[in-house]
Amino acid sequence: MAEISQTPASVIPGSDAIYARGIAGGTVTAGAPVYLDETTQRYLVADANASLSTAEVKGIALGAASAGQPLRIQVAGTITIGGTVVLSTIYILGAAGGIAPASDLASGWFTTILGVATSATQLRLCIFASRALKA
Amino acid sequence: MADLSITASQVIAGSDAIFFDGVAGATVTAGQPVYQDSVDTLLKLADANLSLATANAKGIALHGASASQPLRIQVAGTITMGAAAAPVVGKLYKLSITAGGITPIEDTSAGGQYDTNIGVGAALNTIKLDIFPSGQIVPAFDTSP
Numbered sequence: 001m002a003e004i005s006q007t008p009a010s011v012i013p014g015s016d017a018i019y020a021r022g023i024a025g026g027t028v029t030a031g032a033p034v035y036l037d038e039t040t041q042r043y044l045v046a047d048a049n050a051s052l053s054t055a056e057v058k059g060i061a062l063g064a065a066s067a068g069q070p071l072r073i074q075v076a077g078t079i080t081i082g083g084t085v086v087l088s089t090i091y092i093l094g095a096a097g098g099i100a101p102a103s104d105l106a107s108g109w110f111t112t113i114l115g116v117a118t119s120a121t122q123l124r125l126c127i128f129a130s131r132a133l134k135a
Numbered sequence: 136m137a138d139l140s141i142t143a144s145q146v147i148a149g150s151d152a153i154f155f156d157g158v159a160g161a162t163v164t165a166g167q168p169v170y171q172d173s174v175d176t177l178l179k180l181a182d183a184n185l186s187l188a189t190a191n192a193k194g195i196a197l198h199g200a201s202a203s204q205p206l207r208i209q210v211a212g213t214i215t216m217g218a219a220a221a222p223v224v225g226k227l228y229k230l231s232i233t234a235g236g237i238t239p240i241e242d243t244s245a246g247g248q249y250d251t252n253i254g255v256g257a258a259l260n261t262i263k264l265d266i267f268p269s270g271q272i273v274p275a276f277d278t279s280p
Contacts, residue, residue, distance in 0.1 A: 009162065009201035019205070027144070030204060063206065064199030066144035069165060070154075071198065072205040 003098035004083035004091075006031040013062055014078030014122070020058060021072050024065035031082045032097040033057045033114060034073055043071050045097040048109040055110035056129045057093055078124050085117035099123075109134045138236035139228070141166035145217025148197050149261065152212040155193065159200035166216060167235035168192040168253060168266075169208055178206050180235035183248035190249030191268040192230050213261050214254075222256030229253055230268075237262075246275030 008030035013019070025042030028034060034043040035056045043061070047054040059073030060081075081099065085091065093112035094100035105111060111130045115123040146165035148154070160177025163169060168181040170191045181192040194208030216222055216237075223239070230251035231238040237253050250273045254264040 011201075012203045013205070024198075030201065063159075063201075063204045064164075066146075066165070066198070068147045069144075069198040070148070070207040072156075072207070 003094040003100040003104070004081065004085055006082040006099070008064065008082060010080065010082035011060070011062065012080040013074050014080070017074045017077040017079065019062075019072055020075050021070065024067055024069050024071040026067050028061045028065050028071060030061055030063050031099075032061045033093050033099065034059060034061050034071070042067075043073065046093055046112070047096050048093040048112060049095050049106070052110055052131060055093060055112045055131075057112050057114065057127050059127065060114070060125065074125065075127065076125050078118060078122050080121050081123050084120055085123060087117050087119060089117050091115055091117065091123060105134055107134050137242070138231045138233055138238045139216060139220040139222060141237070142217050142219040143199060145215065145219060145260075146195075146197065147215040148209050149213030149215065152209045152214065154197075155208050155210050157206055157208070159202055159204050159206040162201050163196045163206060163235070164199045165196055166220070166237075167196045168230055168237060169194060169196055169206070169235070177202075178208060181230055181251070182232065182234040183230040183243075183251055184232040185234070187249060187270060189234075190230060190251050191270070192251050192253065192266055194266065195253075195264065209264065210266065211264050213257065213263050215259065215261050218260050221260055222262050224256050224258055226256045227252065228256060228262060243273050246273045248273055
């Protein structure tokens, strides 16, 4: 399987969503997993195979933002992810802001679990940045 | 003059900004004035000549959002509108008759729309917000001799 194809306008937090709030450090679109840059304290699009820090996902962006603009992210709960997912499948961080099924984990990726699909359109977030690098 | 030409990525809240957090009821981009729908409480694009309710601007969107996504707006303080918009220092800006637009005061002279102040242009491509929905319809400017 490949990373899911997302429509940002279709990304909607569930009624059980838990949020965090911050400032974007670059262009971010709804549905993108983001990490917190420790130096600037701003949210950037996460990436499983760029570095350990970029794989430390904090949440999923719930809107669009450019650098310096406020950004609300969802850190737990159910989210309509804006694409098609497979029920009961574990999803992980992919390359360059993507969300991929766990079976896509590739050499050189830090394993970061995002959540489990609870329907064809929703994930129940369970974000866990393992810091483990796939050999 | 026409509405300000706003580049969404250049819209930045000032350090003195006061915020309101809500949920978007439609697609909104940074820099657009929004009102809060009294029925569903969602934030939607403000419009000076659609209705009294839509002219009741509450703030300026600080990022992009689609329907049902969270939206933070700025309700007071200084906001950078960007070099593309380039508001004129000292000029009064008002809500436009185009949904989500901001227009200089002279553009309201045709009358017929609700008079809603947005703020005054200031240095470094900013507007000092002074959002005031008067609820009053602007009379047409009399050009007769």
